[in-house]
Amino acid sequence: PLFKAGETVGAGMPVLVIIGAGTPEVEINIPASEYLEREHFGSFTCTVNVFPDRVFPLELISIDPMANLNQLYRMRLRFKRDSNGELPTVGMSAMVNIGYCHEDNRGEIIPATALWEKDGKTYVWIVEGKDNCSVHAQEVIVVEMLREGHSVCHGIGRDKQIVVAGVHALKEGDKVRLLEEKTATNVGGLL
Known part of the structure:
Protein backbone atom coordinates (compact mmCIF):
# COMPACT_ATOMS: atom_id res chain seq x y z
CA PRO A 1 0.00 0.00 0.00
CA LEU A 2 1.15 3.52 -0.80
CA PHE A 3 -1.22 5.16 1.74
CA LYS A 4 -2.35 4.38 5.27
CA ALA A 5 -5.93 3.62 6.23
CA GLY A 6 -8.01 6.79 6.57
CA GLU A 7 -5.78 8.97 4.36
CA THR A 8 -7.44 11.05 1.65
CA VAL A 9 -6.37 10.09 -1.85
CA GLY A 10 -6.84 12.23 -4.95
CA ALA A 11 -8.59 10.90 -8.04
CA GLY A 12 -6.26 8.93 -10.28
CA MET A 13 -3.60 8.40 -7.59
CA PRO A 14 -2.22 4.87 -7.32
CA VAL A 15 -2.96 3.35 -3.93
CA LEU A 16 -1.41 -0.09 -4.31
CA VAL A 17 1.55 -1.59 -6.16
CA ILE A 18 1.47 -5.26 -7.08
CA ILE A 19 4.80 -6.83 -7.96
CA GLY A 20 4.65 -10.04 -9.95
CA ALA A 21 7.04 -12.91 -9.38
CA GLY A 22 7.49 -13.47 -13.12
CA THR A 23 10.11 -12.03 -15.44
CA PRO A 24 10.98 -8.41 -14.60
CA GLU A 25 10.15 -5.69 -17.11
CA VAL A 26 11.80 -2.44 -18.07
CA GLU A 27 9.77 0.65 -18.90
CA ILE A 28 11.26 3.61 -20.76
CA ASN A 29 9.96 6.71 -22.51
CA ILE A 30 11.19 7.51 -26.01
CA PRO A 31 10.89 10.80 -27.93
CA ALA A 32 8.84 11.17 -31.11
CA SER A 33 11.95 11.01 -33.33
CA GLU A 34 12.70 7.50 -32.02
CA TYR A 35 9.03 6.48 -32.13
CA LEU A 36 8.93 7.28 -35.87
CA GLU A 37 11.84 4.85 -36.41
CA ARG A 38 10.18 1.99 -34.49
CA GLU A 39 9.94 -0.22 -37.62
CA HIS A 40 13.74 -0.27 -37.70
CA PHE A 41 14.19 -1.35 -34.05
CA GLY A 42 16.16 -4.58 -34.16
CA SER A 43 17.54 -5.57 -30.78
CA PHE A 44 17.26 -4.38 -27.21
CA THR A 45 19.73 -4.72 -24.34
CA CYS A 46 20.24 -3.06 -21.01
CA THR A 47 22.93 -2.57 -18.43
CA VAL A 48 22.37 -2.10 -14.72
CA ASN A 49 24.84 -0.37 -12.38
CA VAL A 50 24.52 -3.15 -9.80
CA PHE A 51 25.74 -5.68 -12.42
CA PRO A 52 28.53 -3.68 -14.14
CA ASP A 53 29.95 -6.55 -16.23
CA ARG A 54 26.68 -7.86 -17.65
CA VAL A 55 24.52 -6.94 -20.63
CA PHE A 56 20.95 -8.20 -20.41
CA PRO A 57 19.04 -9.04 -23.63
CA LEU A 58 15.49 -7.67 -23.74
CA GLU A 59 12.45 -8.30 -25.88
CA LEU A 60 9.81 -5.75 -26.82
CA ILE A 61 6.37 -6.06 -25.20
CA SER A 62 4.69 -2.89 -26.45
CA ILE A 63 5.00 0.77 -27.42
CA ASP A 64 2.11 3.07 -26.54
CA LYS A 80 14.64 -12.64 -22.18
CA MET A 95 20.35 1.95 -19.29
CA VAL A 96 18.54 0.61 -22.37
CA ASN A 97 20.28 0.34 -25.76
CA ILE A 98 18.22 0.02 -28.93
CA GLY A 99 19.89 -1.57 -31.95
CA TYR A 100 18.59 -0.57 -35.37
CA CYS A 101 18.24 -2.86 -38.38
CA HIS A 102 20.08 -1.30 -41.29
CA GLU A 103 19.09 -3.14 -44.41
CA ASP A 104 21.82 -3.12 -47.04
CA ASN A 105 19.27 -2.36 -49.73
CA ARG A 106 17.84 0.62 -47.86
CA GLY A 107 20.44 2.99 -49.31
CA GLU A 108 22.61 5.82 -48.08
CA ILE A 109 21.25 8.56 -45.83
CA ILE A 110 22.37 11.98 -47.08
CA PRO A 111 21.29 15.60 -46.55
CA ALA A 112 18.51 16.59 -48.95
CA THR A 113 20.56 19.70 -49.84
CA ALA A 114 22.96 17.42 -51.75
CA ILE A 126 30.68 13.12 -56.18
CA VAL A 127 34.05 14.60 -55.14
CA GLU A 128 37.07 12.89 -56.74
CA GLY A 129 40.69 13.31 -55.73
CA LYS A 130 42.25 14.42 -52.48
CA ASP A 131 44.30 17.53 -53.31
CA ASN A 132 42.92 18.79 -56.62
CA CYS A 133 39.28 17.83 -56.04
CA SER A 134 36.85 17.87 -58.94
CA VAL A 135 33.19 16.94 -59.08
CA HIS A 136 31.21 14.72 -61.38
CA ALA A 137 27.47 14.10 -61.49
CA GLN A 138 26.17 10.78 -60.19
CA GLU A 139 22.54 9.81 -60.80
CA VAL A 140 20.75 8.52 -57.70
CA ILE A 141 17.37 7.06 -56.91
CA VAL A 142 15.59 8.67 -53.97
CA VAL A 143 14.03 5.86 -51.95
CA GLU A 144 12.60 7.88 -49.08
CA MET A 145 12.51 11.43 -47.76
CA LEU A 146 13.14 11.50 -44.01
CA ARG A 147 12.39 14.13 -41.43
CA GLU A 148 15.11 16.59 -40.41
CA GLY A 149 16.05 17.26 -44.06
CA HIS A 150 17.62 13.93 -45.01
CA SER A 151 16.98 11.49 -47.86
CA VAL A 152 17.64 7.81 -48.43
CA CYS A 153 19.23 7.23 -51.84
CA HIS A 154 20.58 4.37 -53.96
CA GLY A 155 23.47 4.83 -56.33
CA ILE A 156 26.10 6.69 -54.29
CA GLY A 157 28.09 3.87 -52.72
CA ARG A 158 29.75 3.82 -49.36
CA ASP A 159 32.79 5.96 -48.50
CA LYS A 160 32.17 8.47 -51.29
CA GLN A 161 32.39 12.17 -50.58
CA ILE A 162 29.54 14.28 -51.88
CA VAL A 163 28.86 18.00 -52.10
CA VAL A 164 26.11 19.01 -49.66
CA ALA A 165 25.91 22.78 -50.19
CA GLY A 166 25.95 24.98 -53.29
CA VAL A 167 25.08 22.09 -55.61
CA HIS A 168 23.19 24.32 -58.06
CA ALA A 169 26.24 26.52 -58.67
CA LEU A 170 28.48 23.65 -59.85
CA LYS A 171 29.02 22.05 -63.25
CA GLU A 172 30.79 18.88 -64.37
CA GLY A 173 34.55 18.97 -63.65
CA ASP A 174 34.47 22.04 -61.37
CA LYS A 175 37.19 22.14 -58.73
CA VAL A 176 36.13 22.26 -55.09
CA ARG A 177 37.97 22.63 -51.82
CA LEU A 178 37.22 20.29 -48.94
CA LEU A 179 36.46 21.87 -45.57
CA GLU A 180 38.92 21.03 -42.84
CA GLU A 181 37.79 18.59 -40.19
CA LYS A 182 36.77 20.03 -36.83
CA THR A 183 39.46 19.59 -34.20
CA ALA A 184 38.83 18.26 -30.71
CA THR A 185 39.53 21.72 -29.29
CA ASN A 186 37.02 23.42 -31.61
CA VAL A 187 33.94 22.49 -29.61
CA GLY A 188 30.80 23.31 -31.59
CA GLY A 189 32.75 23.95 -34.83
CA LEU A 190 32.73 27.74 -34.33
CA LEU A 191 36.34 28.43 -35.32
Whole structure:
Protein backbone atom coordinates (compact mmCIF):
# COMPACT_ATOMS: atom_id res chain seq x y z
CA PRO A 1 0.00 0.00 0.00
CA LEU A 2 1.15 3.52 -0.80
CA PHE A 3 -1.22 5.16 1.74
CA LYS A 4 -2.35 4.38 5.27
CA ALA A 5 -5.93 3.62 6.23
CA GLY A 6 -8.01 6.79 6.57
CA GLU A 7 -5.78 8.97 4.36
CA THR A 8 -7.44 11.05 1.65
CA VAL A 9 -6.37 10.09 -1.85
CA GLY A 10 -6.84 12.23 -4.95
CA ALA A 11 -8.59 10.90 -8.04
CA GLY A 12 -6.26 8.93 -10.28
CA MET A 13 -3.60 8.40 -7.59
CA PRO A 14 -2.22 4.87 -7.32
CA VAL A 15 -2.96 3.35 -3.93
CA LEU A 16 -1.41 -0.09 -4.31
CA VAL A 17 1.55 -1.59 -6.16
CA ILE A 18 1.47 -5.26 -7.08
CA ILE A 19 4.80 -6.83 -7.96
CA GLY A 20 4.65 -10.04 -9.95
CA ALA A 21 7.04 -12.91 -9.38
CA GLY A 22 7.49 -13.47 -13.12
CA THR A 23 10.11 -12.03 -15.44
CA PRO A 24 10.98 -8.41 -14.60
CA GLU A 25 10.15 -5.69 -17.11
CA VAL A 26 11.80 -2.44 -18.07
CA GLU A 27 9.77 0.65 -18.90
CA ILE A 28 11.26 3.61 -20.76
CA ASN A 29 9.96 6.71 -22.51
CA ILE A 30 11.19 7.51 -26.01
CA PRO A 31 10.89 10.80 -27.93
CA ALA A 32 8.84 11.17 -31.11
CA SER A 33 11.95 11.01 -33.33
CA GLU A 34 12.70 7.50 -32.02
CA TYR A 35 9.03 6.48 -32.13
CA LEU A 36 8.93 7.28 -35.87
CA GLU A 37 11.84 4.85 -36.41
CA ARG A 38 10.18 1.99 -34.49
CA GLU A 39 9.94 -0.22 -37.62
CA HIS A 40 13.74 -0.27 -37.70
CA PHE A 41 14.19 -1.35 -34.05
CA GLY A 42 16.16 -4.58 -34.16
CA SER A 43 17.54 -5.57 -30.78
CA PHE A 44 17.26 -4.38 -27.21
CA THR A 45 19.73 -4.72 -24.34
CA CYS A 46 20.24 -3.06 -21.01
CA THR A 47 22.93 -2.57 -18.43
CA VAL A 48 22.37 -2.10 -14.72
CA ASN A 49 24.84 -0.37 -12.38
CA VAL A 50 24.52 -3.15 -9.80
CA PHE A 51 25.74 -5.68 -12.42
CA PRO A 52 28.53 -3.68 -14.14
CA ASP A 53 29.95 -6.55 -16.23
CA ARG A 54 26.68 -7.86 -17.65
CA VAL A 55 24.52 -6.94 -20.63
CA PHE A 56 20.95 -8.20 -20.41
CA PRO A 57 19.04 -9.04 -23.63
CA LEU A 58 15.49 -7.67 -23.74
CA GLU A 59 12.45 -8.30 -25.88
CA LEU A 60 9.81 -5.75 -26.82
CA ILE A 61 6.37 -6.06 -25.20
CA SER A 62 4.69 -2.89 -26.45
CA ILE A 63 5.00 0.77 -27.42
CA ASP A 64 2.11 3.07 -26.54
CA PRO A 65 0.75 4.66 -29.75
CA MET A 66 -0.09 7.91 -27.95
CA ALA A 67 2.41 10.30 -26.36
CA ASN A 68 2.11 11.33 -22.74
CA LEU A 69 1.96 14.97 -21.60
CA ASN A 70 5.74 15.24 -22.03
CA GLN A 71 5.48 14.16 -25.70
CA LEU A 72 7.16 10.83 -24.90
CA TYR A 73 6.01 7.35 -25.89
CA ARG A 74 6.05 4.62 -23.23
CA MET A 75 7.89 1.47 -24.25
CA ARG A 76 7.75 -1.79 -22.28
CA LEU A 77 10.42 -4.48 -22.53
CA ARG A 78 11.02 -7.73 -20.65
CA PHE A 79 14.16 -9.66 -19.88
CA LYS A 80 14.64 -12.64 -22.18
CA ARG A 81 14.29 -16.05 -20.61
CA ASP A 82 17.79 -17.06 -21.72
CA SER A 83 19.36 -14.43 -19.42
CA ASN A 84 21.79 -16.43 -17.28
CA GLY A 85 22.17 -15.74 -13.58
CA GLU A 86 20.41 -13.28 -11.34
CA LEU A 87 18.18 -10.66 -12.94
CA PRO A 88 17.73 -7.08 -11.74
CA THR A 89 14.83 -6.51 -9.39
CA VAL A 90 12.03 -3.96 -9.28
CA GLY A 91 13.20 -0.38 -8.76
CA MET A 92 16.75 -0.76 -10.16
CA SER A 93 17.79 1.79 -12.76
CA ALA A 94 18.77 0.46 -16.18
CA MET A 95 20.35 1.95 -19.29
CA VAL A 96 18.54 0.61 -22.37
CA ASN A 97 20.28 0.34 -25.76
CA ILE A 98 18.22 0.02 -28.93
CA GLY A 99 19.89 -1.57 -31.95
CA TYR A 100 18.59 -0.57 -35.37
CA CYS A 101 18.24 -2.86 -38.38
CA HIS A 102 20.08 -1.30 -41.29
CA GLU A 103 19.09 -3.14 -44.41
CA ASP A 104 21.82 -3.12 -47.04
CA ASN A 105 19.27 -2.36 -49.73
CA ARG A 106 17.84 0.62 -47.86
CA GLY A 107 20.44 2.99 -49.31
CA GLU A 108 22.61 5.82 -48.08
CA ILE A 109 21.25 8.56 -45.83
CA ILE A 110 22.37 11.98 -47.08
CA PRO A 111 21.29 15.60 -46.55
CA ALA A 112 18.51 16.59 -48.95
CA THR A 113 20.56 19.70 -49.84
CA ALA A 114 22.96 17.42 -51.75
CA LEU A 115 20.29 16.51 -54.32
CA TRP A 116 19.67 18.34 -57.58
CA GLU A 117 17.58 17.58 -60.66
CA LYS A 118 18.15 17.77 -64.39
CA ASP A 119 15.86 16.44 -67.15
CA GLY A 120 13.64 14.71 -64.59
CA LYS A 121 16.52 12.77 -63.01
CA THR A 122 18.04 13.25 -59.55
CA TYR A 123 21.80 13.66 -59.05
CA VAL A 124 24.49 14.32 -56.47
CA TRP A 125 27.99 15.71 -57.02
CA ILE A 126 30.68 13.12 -56.18
CA VAL A 127 34.05 14.60 -55.14
CA GLU A 128 37.07 12.89 -56.74
CA GLY A 129 40.69 13.31 -55.73
CA LYS A 130 42.25 14.42 -52.48
CA ASP A 131 44.30 17.53 -53.31
CA ASN A 132 42.92 18.79 -56.62
CA CYS A 133 39.28 17.83 -56.04
CA SER A 134 36.85 17.87 -58.94
CA VAL A 135 33.19 16.94 -59.08
CA HIS A 136 31.21 14.72 -61.38
CA ALA A 137 27.47 14.10 -61.49
CA GLN A 138 26.17 10.78 -60.19
CA GLU A 139 22.54 9.81 -60.80
CA VAL A 140 20.75 8.52 -57.70
CA ILE A 141 17.37 7.06 -56.91
CA VAL A 142 15.59 8.67 -53.97
CA VAL A 143 14.03 5.86 -51.95
CA GLU A 144 12.60 7.88 -49.08
CA MET A 145 12.51 11.43 -47.76
CA LEU A 146 13.14 11.50 -44.01
CA ARG A 147 12.39 14.13 -41.43
CA GLU A 148 15.11 16.59 -40.41
CA GLY A 149 16.05 17.26 -44.06
CA HIS A 150 17.62 13.93 -45.01
CA SER A 151 16.98 11.49 -47.86
CA VAL A 152 17.64 7.81 -48.43
CA CYS A 153 19.23 7.23 -51.84
CA HIS A 154 20.58 4.37 -53.96
CA GLY A 155 23.47 4.83 -56.33
CA ILE A 156 26.10 6.69 -54.29
CA GLY A 157 28.09 3.87 -52.72
CA ARG A 158 29.75 3.82 -49.36
CA ASP A 159 32.79 5.96 -48.50
CA LYS A 160 32.17 8.47 -51.29
CA GLN A 161 32.39 12.17 -50.58
CA ILE A 162 29.54 14.28 -51.88
CA VAL A 163 28.86 18.00 -52.10
CA VAL A 164 26.11 19.01 -49.66
CA ALA A 165 25.91 22.78 -50.19
CA GLY A 166 25.95 24.98 -53.29
CA VAL A 167 25.08 22.09 -55.61
CA HIS A 168 23.19 24.32 -58.06
CA ALA A 169 26.24 26.52 -58.67
CA LEU A 170 28.48 23.65 -59.85
CA LYS A 171 29.02 22.05 -63.25
CA GLU A 172 30.79 18.88 -64.37
CA GLY A 173 34.55 18.97 -63.65
CA ASP A 174 34.47 22.04 -61.37
CA LYS A 175 37.19 22.14 -58.73
CA VAL A 176 36.13 22.26 -55.09
CA ARG A 177 37.97 22.63 -51.82
CA LEU A 178 37.22 20.29 -48.94
CA LEU A 179 36.46 21.87 -45.57
CA GLU A 180 38.92 21.03 -42.84
CA GLU A 181 37.79 18.59 -40.19
CA LYS A 182 36.77 20.03 -36.83
CA THR A 183 39.46 19.59 -34.20
CA ALA A 184 38.83 18.26 -30.71
CA THR A 185 39.53 21.72 -29.29
CA ASN A 186 37.02 23.42 -31.61
CA VAL A 187 33.94 22.49 -29.61
CA GLY A 188 30.80 23.31 -31.59
CA GLY A 189 32.75 23.95 -34.83
CA LEU A 190 32.73 27.74 -34.33
CA LEU A 191 36.34 28.43 -35.32
